[in-house]
Amino acid sequence: QAKVADKNCFRFxxxxxxxxxxxxxxxxxxLRGAWDRGELSLVYQxxxxxxxxxxxxxxxxLRWQHPEHGMIAPSVFIDVAEQSGLIETLGPQVLRAACHxxxxxxxxxxxxEPLFVSVNVSARQLRNGDLPxxxxxxxxxxxxxxxxxxxxxxxxAVIGDEAHASRLLNQLRSSGVxxxxxxxxxxxxxxxxxxxxxxxxxxxxxSFVADILRxxxxxxxxxxxxxxxxxxxxxxxxxxxxxEGQHDILRDRGCDLAQxxxxxxxxxxxxxxxxxxxxxxxx
Ligand code: C2E
Ligand code: MG
Ligand code: MG
Ligand code: MG
Numbered sequence: 597q598a599k600v601a602d603k604n605c606f607r608f609x610x611x612x613x614x615x616x617x618x619x620x621x622x623x624x625x626x627l628r629g630a631w632d633r634g635e636l637s638l639v640y641q642x643x644x645x646x647x648x649x650x651x652x653x654x655x656x657x658l659r660w661q662h663p664e665h666g667m668i669a670p671s672v673f674i675d676v677a678e679q680s681g682l683i684e685t686l687g688p689q690v691l692r693a694a695c696h697x698x699x700x701x702x703x704x705x706x707x708x709e710p711l712f713v714s715v716n717v718s719a720r721q722l723r724n725g726d727l728p729x730x731x732x733x734x735x736x737x738x739x740x741x742x743x744x745x746x747x748x749x750x751x752x753a754v755i756g757d758e759a760h761a762s763r764l765l766n767q768l769r770s771s772g773v774x775x776x777x778x779x780x781x782x783x784x785x786x787x788x789x790x791x792x793x794x795x796x797x798x799x800x801x802x803s804f805v806a807d808i809l810r811x812x813x814x815x816x817x818x819x820x821x822x823x824x825x826x827x828x829x830x831x832x833x834x835x836x837x838x839x840e841g842q843h844d845i846l847r848d849r850g851c852d853l854a855q856x857x858x859x860x861x862x863x864x865x866x867x868x869x870x871x872x873x874x875x876x877x878x879x
Pocket of ligand 1: 670716779855
């Protein structure tokens with residue numbers, strides 16, 4: 597009896613696995629032409645400076661409007677894009693479009709402090725080696741100033757070949773582009789990376805921010821990250837700020853920038869530009 601059950605169980609799991617593999621392959625096929633069919637788009641989530649509340653920049657996040665499945669989250673398809681190598685064409689397309697959009701922001705904010713745009717770059721794009729060239733081309737073609745472009749890399753992207761990563765990142769940084777370490781604190785050797793990999797900023801992972809009001813350990817870690825980063829001359833950004841209390845405590849602890857649903861959701865470029873327009877004069 598038990599044997600039969602085991603057998604069925606195995607068959608069930610293996611069929612579920614086949615389906616997962618099949619779905620993935622299907623997704624990869626569809627993702628291949630998605631950019632050209634206009635199904636992929638960019639949304640921008642604002643960054644605010646905690647000392648004075650100023651809007652200072654935005655992160656570029658990719659969205660896939662699938663004709664049948666609706667909106668697909670990047671947590672599903674970025675992984676497919678990375679595993680299949682598609683990210684090597686998709687990544688530069690995102691970078692190029694983001695630079696062109698960011699140039700338009702200047703037009704609605706004449707005279708104001710220029711905003712920066714940050715773009716997520718995956719491990720594979722870094723490993724491939726042509727990132728500095730791709731970035732240089734995008735900046736030249738769009739006319740965006742290098743200091744207005746930030747690159748976000750996860751800790752895992754720099755693990756492994758740190759010498760290679762450092763070389764590329766220094767090349768980018770010497771051109772004026774800023775490099776941030778994303779989801780900081782989730783990798784188990786985050787601190788040691790800061791010694792070996794040259795970065796301008798760290799984004800404290802939202803799992804720390806989430807419990808900052810309830811868990812004294814998370815608050816202690818966050819405060820320590822801020823102090824340590826500042827002593828190294830590194831900017832600290834908090835992601836995933838969903839509550840006013842989180843915002844206030846991060847500001848009081850000296851965190852530089854913050855991002856999250858309480859401050860602003862990701863928006864299509866037109867909606868984001870509405871945030872930049874000066875308030876109309878009351879009639
Ligand atoms: P990430 O770079 O850490 O981006 C932050 C994610 O958190 C975004 O999810 C954002 O919408 C979400 N988020 C922002 N504020 C809040 C908040 O207050 N609460 C909560 N719960 N979530 C918040 P999204 O857009 O689904 O992106 C997920 C991940 O996909 C990104 O994580 C990034 O690693 C990756 N990704 C997105 N776009 C791109 C891209 O163009 N290229 C690459 N390589 N990766 C991308
Ligand atoms: Mg990011
Ligand atoms: Mg992040
Ligand atoms: Mg994150």
